[in-house]
Amino acid sequence: MTNAASPARRFTGDHLVIASHNKGKIPEIAALLEGRVPRLTSAVEHGVPEPEETGDSYIANAELKARFVTEATGLPSLADDSGVSVGGLGGAPGIYSARWAEKPDGSGRDFAYAMEQVRLKLGDNPDRSARFVCALSLCWPDGHCETVEGEIRGQLVWPARGTKGFGYDPIFVPDGHSRTFGEMESAEKHGMSHRADAFHKLVARCFAP
Ligand SMILES: O=P(O)(O)OP(=O)(O)OP(=O)(O)OC[C@H]1O[C@@H](n2cnc3c(O)ncnc32)[C@H](O)[C@@H]1O
Numbered sequence: 543m544t545n546a547a548s549p550a551r552r553f554t555g556d557h558l559v560i561a562s563h564n565k566g567k568i569p570e571i572a573a574l575l576e577g578r579v580p581r582l583t584s585a586v587e588h589g590v591p592e593p594e595e596t597g598d599s600y601i602a603n604a605e606l607k608a609r610f611v612t613e614a615t616g617l618p619s620l621a622d623d624s625g626v627s628v629g630g631l632g633g634a635p636g637i638y639s640a641r642w643a644e645k646p647d648g649s650g651r652d653f654a655y656a657m658e659q660v661r662l663k664l665g666d667n668p669d670r671s672a673r674f675v676c677a678l679s680l681c682w683p684d685g686h687c688e689t690v691e692g693e694i695r696g697q698l699v700w701p702a703r704g705t706k707g708f709g710y711d712p713i714f715v716p717d718g719h720s721r722t723f724g725e726m727e728s729a730e731k732h733g734m735s736h737r738a739d740a741f742h743k744l745v746a747r748c749f750a751p
């Protein structure tokens with residue numbers, strides 16, 4: 543992980559691989575990079591498979607994913623590991639947020655199913671507090687990584703509302719707001735999200751002039 547006391551390494555390359563297979567995340571990451579990198583590709587375009595996410599934290603998984611893609615492509619890469627931690631569930635699903643969407647019949651990920659699992663497990667627990675967390679890891683072919691973490695706090699609501707965004711967005715209302723992330727345009731979500739918070743830190747460390 544990044545040592546906040548050590549000098550950060552700046553990214554000066556012209557090609558960065560986004561180490562993700564998530565069709566919701568990839569455009570968010572590209573938008574948040576705001577033209578700072580001339581050429582962006584994704585792990586999908588390089589034919590790199592999804593690594594097994596064996597880390598015990600968002601940061602460990604983000605570094606693992608970025609290193610995996612950098613080793614496979616020989617190019618610097620940027621990974622995002624994220625999820626939602628629910629107060630009334632002791633922080634679950636957390637780093638298992640994507641896995642909670644795997645349907646038992648093996649048909650793949652379904653976030654309507656994942657959101658229903660969260661609702662059922664909460665039952666009548668009144669603690670609907672939640673926070674989205676995002677770790678971003680930027681790794682170079684020599685093995686150096688810069689890693690940061692961001693978050694946003696909010697409350698979960700049912701029924702789910704909105705069709706924008708991805709994943710758990712339709713049940714998450716950020717504190718101070720009344721609409722879910724699923725009801726917000728991407729630019730509004732980018733003004734406050736866990737991913738935007740992490741990006742501000744990454745840009746300050748690795749991209750600012
Ligand atoms: O690992 P990659 O290939 O990047 O894609 P993934 O979907 O597997 O991503 P994660 O392992 O980081 O799992 C995070 C899950 O948490 C959820 N999540 C993360 N950020 C979110 C956001 O901004 N809005 C809604 N849900 C989010 C979403 O369901 C993700 O699938």
Ligand SMILES: [Mg+2]
Pocket residue numbers: 595640
């Ligand atoms: Mg994943």
